[in-house]
Amino acid sequence: MAEQNKILVFGAGGMLGRELLAAAPPPGLELVGLARAQVDITDAEQVAGAMARHRPGLVINAAAFSNVDGAESRPKAALAVNAQGPENLAQACHEAGAPLIHISTDYVFGGGGQTRPYLESDPPQPVNQYGASKLQGEALVRAACPRHLIVRTSWLFGALARNFIHLMLELMRSRPAIKVVDDQVGCPTPAADLARALLTLAAMVLEQGEAAWGTYHLSGPLVINRHEFAQMIWAEARESLGKDLTIEPVGSEVFAAPAKRPAYSALDCTKIKQRFGLALADWRPELARIVTLLQESEKQPRV
Numbered sequence: 001m002a003e004q005n006k007i008l009v010f011g012a013g014g015m016l017g018r019e020l021l022a023a024a025p026p027p028g029l030e031l032v033g034l035a036r037a038q039v040d041i042t043d044a045e046q047v048a049g050a051m052a053r054h055r056p057g058l059v060i061n062a063a064a065f066s067n068v069d070g071a072e073s074r075p076k077a078a079l080a081v082n083a084q085g086p087e088n089l090a091q092a093c094h095e096a097g098a099p100l101i102h103i104s105t106d107y108v109f110g111g112g113g114q115t116r117p118y119l120e121s122d123p124p125q126p127v128n129q130y131g132a133s134k135l136q137g138e139a140l141v142r143a144a145c146p147r148h149l150i151v152r153t154s155w156l157f158g159a160l161a162r163n164f165i166h167l168m169l170e171l172m173r174s175r176p177a178i179k180v181v182d183d184q185v186g187c188p189t190p191a192a193d194l195a196r197a198l199l200t201l202a203a204m205v206l207e208q209g210e211a212a213w214g215t216y217h218l219s220g221p222l223v224i225n226r227h228e229f230a231q232m233i234w235a236e237a238r239e240s241l242g243k244d245l246t247i248e249p250v251g252s253e254v255f256a257a258p259a260k261r262p263a264y265s266a267l268d269c270t271k272i273k274q275r276f277g278l279a280l281a282d283w284r285p286e287l288a289r290i291v292t293l294l295q296e297s298e299k300q301p302r303v
């Protein structure tokens, strides 16, 4: 018999996983996190063992091979974690009768040259191995577990794990001038806000037992390019850094990264608002909070 009030989170050691575990669970719900060291989702037996041990009412999969450049040289490893792993989870959830909330990405898009936010009904066209592996994972989840919600999100940032903000602050502290690409447009999303929304979604599903199963987009409301994002980080960090800085907009070719990035991958999040009443708020106050936190922790003496 499943424990209807228990949510099992796979990938609990990652950026989103940590935010899920740090968030206050909705009243009456228990959250249990499993990091990669506890369960490797590419191993179907380990997944089945975890499901039998915990008997969750619902599962959230936040585990991923998220190294976009690394996936170019290790496409099989990316597929194992982003496609086979989710399939293992989806099969185990289906057998246990537990719904699965699986996290996917805006990087399933980008190949078609579109310049308006993507709808769930737009045909995916990934431009790199990471996006292709996540797209395959989505298909396998749909096939193995009808009671699924695939939630595509984008450009996660937060204080609990390294991301674009950490990189920008390091560069801003150490250099008089930095270059940031202005030919990648998307929707930055605070991992903490996403985590809270996912837990609200999980609570709704558990309470109602059924849901409008399917694929949804959920990201922050601002559509900006990476250079604009860097400028917003700088606006928050400038005073504490007490220096001048030039932030030069450049094209992606300047960095010659192994993986191509989508030029445009903003997500239209209307559907999840209509079906579940969920929308993420303007994240500028959260950005200010995170930059202040990271700047303060940088000033602490290291032991």
Ligand SMILES: NC(=O)c1ccc[n+]([C@@H]2O[C@H](COP(=O)([O-])OP(=O)(O)OC[C@H]3O[C@@H](n4cnc5c(N)ncnc54)[C@H](OP(=O)(O)O)[C@@H]3O)[C@@H](O)[C@H]2O)c1
Pocket: 010, 011, 012, 013, 014, 015, 016, 017, 035, 036, 037, 039, 040, 041, 042, 061, 062, 063, 064, 065, 066, 067, 081, 085, 103, 104, 105, 106, 107, 134, 152, 153, 154, 155, 156, 157, 161
């Ligand atoms: N970060 C973004 O900007 C972004 C954007 C769009 C969508 N997403 C999606 O959001 C979700 C969460 O991303 P994130 O940024 O939190 O990623 P993350 O920080 O890289 O966390 C992923 C976690 O998955 C774990 N993991 C890797 N392989 C595993 C395996 N075989 N079995 C179990 N766990 C495994 C990792 O463990 P190790 O730490 O030990 O490797 C890590 O803790 C993913 O589905 C990702 O595709 C992320």
